[in-house]
Structure formats: C-alpha cells, structure tokens
Amino acid sequence: MNIIFDAQLCTGDGTCAVACPLQIIKLTKTDSFKFQIIEPLSCIGCGICIQSCEQEALNFDAFTEDVIDLKKIVK
Ligand code: SF4
Numbered sequence: 001m002n003i004i005f006d007a008q009l010c011t012g013d014g015t016c017a018v019a020c021p022l023q024i025i026k027l028t029k030t031d032s033f034k035f036q037i038i039e040p041l042s043c044i045g046c047g048i049c050i051q052s053c054e055q056e057a058l059n060f061d062a063f064t065e066d067v068i069d070l071k072k073i074v075k
Contacts, residue, residue, distance in 0.1 A: 001045050002061045005035035009057035019052035 010033040017025040024039045035058070037043055050058040 003035075003037065003043075003050065004059050004061050006057045006059075007032040007034065009055045010035065010053075011055055011057075015052045015054070016049035016058060019048050021046065021048060025049060 010027075012027060012029055012033045014027055016035070017023070017027055022039070022042055022044070024037050024042050026036045026038045028034045028036070045060075047060065050060065
C-alpha cells in the first residue's frame with residue numbers, strides 16, 4: 001500500500017505532516033509542493049495523514065470502498 005499525492009490539490013499547509021503520529025512526512029516546495037515519507041518502512045498505514053487533508057490531496061493507491069466510507073464518516 002502506498003500513499004499517492006496530488007500536487008495540484010495541495011496547499012502546503014502541512015496538516016498531514018503535523019497529524020502523522022510518527023512524524024515521518026516531509027513537505028517541500030519547488031515549482032509545486034512535494035509530499036515525501038522520509039521513513040517509508042516505518043509507515044504503519046494508519047491513514048491519519050489522508051484523513052487530515054481537507055484538500056483531499058492524499059489517498060491510498062489501493063483504495064477500498066470501506067476506506068472511502070470511513071473517510072466520508074470522519075468528515
Ligand atoms: S499513513 Fe500514518 S504513519 Fe504513514 S505517513 Fe500517514 S499518518 Fe504517517
């Protein structure tokens with residue numbers, strides 16, 4: 001499972017980086033924002049970063065309907 005990132009939607013507010021319980025997200029900006037998990041093997045796949053993003057710029061690459069429904073409930 002990977003996390004996919006849509007740079008077009010990202011406003012760079014850093015909510016995902018703050019929300020990550022492991023503090024392994026790094027957001028950088030060059031021409032556009034870049035999302036990076038700096039310790040990918042440490043990621044527990046909790047999805048907190050995805051749920052924290054109001055712009056919906058993050059998503060699991062293998063998104064199941066259960067996860068989609070959970071995301072709607074959380075909002
Ligand atoms: S899925 Fe969880 S552990 Fe992995 S980067 Fe997102 S918030 Fe951090």
